[in-house]
Amino acid sequence: MQWETVIGLEIHVQLATNSKIFSGASTAYGAEPNTQACAVDLGLPGVLPVLNKEAVRMAVMFGLAVDAKVAERSVFARKNYFYPDSPKGYQISQFELPIVEHGTLEIVLGDGERKTIGITRAHLEEDAGKSLHEEFSDSTGIDLNRCGTPLIEIVSEPDMRSAEEAVAYMKKIHSIVRYLGISDGNMQEGSFRCDANVSMRPKGQEEFGTRTETKNLNSFRFVERAIHYEIDRQIDVLENGREIVQETRLYDANKDETRSMRSKEEANDYRYFPDPDLLPVVIEPSFIEELRKQLPELPTEKITRFKQEYDLSDYDAENLVMNKETAKYFEEVVKNSNAKAKLAANWVLGDLSAVLNQDDIEINNCPVSAGMLAGLLDRIEDNTISSKIAKEIFQAMWSGEGDVDAIIEAKGLKQITDSSEIEALVEQVINDNPGQLEQYKSGKDKVFGFFVGQVMKLSKGKANPQQVNDLLKDKMK
Amino acid sequence: MHKLSVSQLVDGLRNGDFSSVELTQCFVNRMQKFNDLNAFITELGERAILQATNADKLIKEKKHRPLTGIPIAHKDIFCMYGVKTSCGSKMLDNFYAPYDATVVEKLDQAGCVTIGRTNMDEFAMGSSNESSYYGPVKNPWNTDCVPGGSSGGSAAAVAARIAPLATGTDTGGSIRQPAALCGVTGLKPTYGRVSRYGLIAYASSLDQGGPFGKSAEDCAYMLQAMAGFDEKDSTSLDKAVPDYTQLLNSTLKGKVIGVPEEYFSEGLSAEVKSVIEGAIKWYEQQGCEIKNISLPNTNLAIPAYYVIAPAECSSNLSRLDGVRYGYRCEDPKDLRDLYDRSRSEAFGDEVxxxxxxxxxxxxxxxxxxxxxxxQQIRRLISEDFKKAFEHVDVILGPTTPEPAFKIGEKTADPVTMYLSDIYTISINLAGLPAMSVPCGFSDSLPVGMQLIGNYFEEDNLLNFAHQYQMDTDWHKKTPEGFE
Incomplete structure (x- = not known):
């Protein structure tokens, strides 16, 4: 049978507020356990939550960025369950009336195909603390530092049909929250994580199959792998005539598999009800309009602009824009250089990205500044150096040997453009290789490349390739 | 000294007639002398004397605040820094709060001296003080009787003249009902008037702290210090606090009093009824217009309350899980066992x-x-009151259907117990202010009338009560043995 995959994602994004959503404690990551948990975070008797307005502002910004409806009135509700990292015995979340509803997001797939994914809702809630199982031998530690960190949970429609689409959607959301500056998006630190709902149905069938929910996927790669695993597992179950059990599953990255956590029957009845300690969140239309004006240029708009302004391909524009900092770097290079934007794009997405990845460095901390790269491109553009030499210089810049002109000077890498000098080299190569010359003259055009190579070698790569070509053609006529 | 009003005490302290240390010692002595009443969970005598010493210094330096040097007792539901805050439960028997409730902080700042922490129904759930882990409080008017609840310790302490003032909380009648049963004056403010920060929550949308005193005037002084917006409580209202003593002496002539027929139907004892009618007559003689009104959804208040309050409490009390503070069972096998046994062993039956x-x-x-x-019923009940207040200034009726009942009399039948709050519960559901004022006796036990006001009209209520107390002496009666 032909199966169709149906995927919906729930993405949890930690908001980059300084203090927690309902208390004044700091949200900074990595402090000693329980040093950033105040009376409210500890759930002491008698304490009350007070909403952090900045978290509301950030949630509204997100809503506007995905063309969603921002609710003029939303309500916090208590989600009741017992767990040691949830000190009140309930999580303050939003249930019936979330702050953001009915958004959309366009994703671009590898083949250039575009697809719109629906966003059902995004609601504000508080993060839980952490249970530390490994540090203690016969007990569990609790760290409540993370407790009360503001989150938005973004729930998609079941609109995705492959792991590739799911990852593209997740990357786009990641890109948007970073562009908005509402989250650091740091996946290792858990600022951005995802639950994947996956089900299968026979191709052509309208009705959805039974789904499973795989929890806490904290990298794009894990999402992709977990979905692939689920697809294979579910098809296997179905083709063997069995049924999918609606359940929550956990992805084990070490074993690259998902396994059952709890079934629907074991699921909690969360007994949601409006939190009587908090008033409904009322958002004035004027506040929404104010924020709309403050929205930064978002990825989709930036891609369009890059294509128009810099004459870039879809592929280049998409990839440059994905990361806000990369786009910024690119534009700075273009601004400071006379070279064509396409050349800048090639360098940023090519050599630069490669070394950044290889050394695991964020572009903000790149040892080669945008100004330095612009200088390098200018030297290519004005023929001072060849592309090949440029790569060598780039490596030197990366190692901190200075800017392009200093390196050219120090290493004597300046391109030879003096035609008499090149002519001498060309003549030497022709004289040294009479056999090859014979072949060329008898019609073996391919040998021409050999001569170019020899001249370049002799010039240590510094000869202007175009001039070498022209002169060789002329001399070997 | 224990018979003096708050304004007399304030004058006495400032004139140097007596010191705060002397005054405090007088009440601390009475607290110890009458400890059979079981009105206190924690006595803070030594701490109080230190506070009083400091108060005397401030008075001498003329740096006093409105209530500097005046003793007070706090219901054990308000968190108090470094002091056991048990909420009447085994669950928090070992809990020493690491912070002050806003109410405690404000009364401290106003200059009050805290002599002790009063007994209460466990987590404020009860109408008789019998659900306290620390045993029932006895009613000073008849020690075989309950003082009412849940703020029974505070009401009994004021009635026995152990404290001139005491804090209480009222979720369904927990200030007014014990005030009525103990013959003292108690006021439940408008929801949002007094901060709930640090008040251990029972039912968050209904809980409200308020004062107990010997008179309306005393309550006015105390409410002045308690009321006001608190940025730590999102449900407190950012609205200016009036001077609560300002209207005390206004004339009642021409004011309209609504008397709801539903508060005088079956269930109301004949004697209580005639006492209340006496009070109504008094107001009539002052030139008030008495208007019969109807609050048609009154009979739905108890069923609605016993869904909303338990719903909220089931969630509010989840934090008491034996993990971070409070009672933890011995040798839990696993997490589930820790939760199950800690909560089973530490909570009482009513909770x-x-x-x-x-x-x-x-x-x-x-x-x-x-x-x-x-919640729909709750809106209907609010609508009833809203309509009534289009035509009346206050609503008057009994606080309770009968005076204090015997200890043990209703413990076997929770529903009968719940009915003792039949006239008070709907006021919490509507969020209105109301007070109970002593207005006579039935079978040698005090009877309280309830005055219900429109939102934020505590000053109006205090005016009605004060005028009555200027002309009657029910509030001055002291139980035998406590004179």
Whole structure:
């Protein structure tokens, strides 16, 4: 049978507020356990939550960025369950009336195909603390530092049909929250994580199959792998005539598999009800309009602009824009250089990205500044150096040997453009290789490349390739 | 000294007639002398004397605040820094709060000297003080009787003249009902008037702190210090606090009093009824217009309350899980066992009953039928009052259907117990201010009348009560043995 995959994602994004959503404690990551948990975070008797307005502002910004409806009135509700990292015995979340509803997001797939994914809702809630199982031998530690960190949970429609689409959607959301500056998006630190709902149905069938929910996927790669695993597992179950059990599953990255956590029957009845300690969140239309004006240029708009302004391909524009900092770097290079934007794009997405990845460095901390790269491109553009030499210089810049002109000077890498000098080299190569010359003259055009190579070698790569070509053609006529 | 009003005490202290140390010692002595009443969970005598010493210094330096040097007792529901805050429960018997409730902080700042922490029904759930882990409080008017609840310790302490002032909280009548049963004056402010920060929550949408005193005037002084917006409580209202003593002496002539027929129907004892009618007559003689009104949804208040309050409490009390503070069972086998046994062993029957009712009412499939329906009733009840206040200045009726009952009399039948709050509960559901004022006796036990006001009209209520007290001496009566 032909199966169709149906995927919906729930993405949890930690908001980059300084203090927690309902208390004044700091949200900074990595402090000693329980040093950033105040009376409210500890759930002491008698304490009350007070909403952090900045978290509301950030949630509204997100809503506007995905063309969603921002609710003029939303309500916090208590989600009741017992767990040691949830000190009140309930999580303050939003249930019936979330702050953001009915958004959309366009994703671009590898083949250039575009697809719109629906966003059902995004609601504000508080993060839980952490249970530390490994540090203690016969007990569990609790760290409540993370407790009360503001989150938005973004729930998609079941609109995705492959792991590739799911990852593209997740990357786009990641890109948007970073562009908005509402989250650091740091996946290792858990600022951005995802639950994947996956089900299968026979191709052509309208009705959805039974789904499973795989929890806490904290990298794009894990999402992709977990979905692939689920697809294979579910098809296997179905083709063997069995049924999918609606359940929550956990992805084990070490074993690259998902396994059952709890079934629907074991699921909690969360007994949601409006939190009587908090008033409904009322958002004035004027506040929404104010924020709309403050929205930064978002990825989709930036891609369009890059294509128009810099004459870039879809592929280049998409990839440059994905990361806000990369786009910024690119534009700075273009601004400071006379070279064509396409050349800048090639360098940023090519050599630069490669070394950044290889050394695991964020572009903000790149040892080669945008100004330095612009200088390098200018030297290519004005023929001072060849592309090949440029790569060598780039490596030197990366190692901190200075800017392009200093390196050219120090290493004597300046391109030879003096035609008499090149002519001498060309003549030497022709004289040294009479056999090859014979072949060329008898019609073996391919040998021409050999001569170019020899001249370049002799010039240590510094000869202007175009001039070498022209002169060789002329001399070997 | 223990018979003096707050304004007399303030004058006495400032004139140097007596010191705060002397005054405090007088009340601390009475607290110890009458400890058979079991009105206190924690006595803070030594600490109080230190506070009083400091108060005397401030008075001498003329740096006093409105209530500097005046003794007070706090219901054991308000968190107090470094002091055991048990909420009447075994669960928090070992809990020493690491912070002050806003109410405690404000009364401290106003200069009050805290002599002790009063007994109460466990987590404020009860109408008789019998659900306290520390045993029942006895009513000073008849020690075989209950003082009412849940703020029974505070009401008994003021009635026995152990404290001139005491804090209470009122979720369904927990200030007014014990005030009535103990013959003292008690006021439940408008929801949002007094901060709930640091008040251990029972039912968050209903809980409200308020004063107990010997008179309306005393309550006015105390409310002045308690009321006001608190940025730590999102449900407190950012609205200016009036001078509560300003209207005390206004004339009542021409004011309209609404008397709801539903508060005088079956269930009301004949004697209580005639006492209340006496009070109504008094107001009539002052030139008030008495208007018969109807609050047609009154009979739905108890069922609605016993869905909403348990629903909220089932969630509010979840934090008491034995993990971070409070009671923890011995040798838990695993997490589940830790939760199950800690909570089973530390909560009393009434608390467990309400947690179970609330959990059920919020469960999937029942939420609409119970919780949502109760919220609809709540709106209907508010509408009843809203309509009534279009025509009247205050509403007057009995606080309770009968005077204090015997200890043990109603413990076997929770529903009968719940009915003792029949006239007070709807006021919490509507969020209105109301007070109980002593107005006579039935069988040698005090009877209280309830005055219900419109939102934020505490000053108006205090005016009605004060005028009555200027002309009657029910509030001055002291139980035998406590004179």
């Amino acid at each position: 467990k009953r309400r947690i179970m009712i609330g959990t059920y009412a919020l469960s999937a499939g029942y939420y609409d039928a119970y919780y949502l329906k109760a």
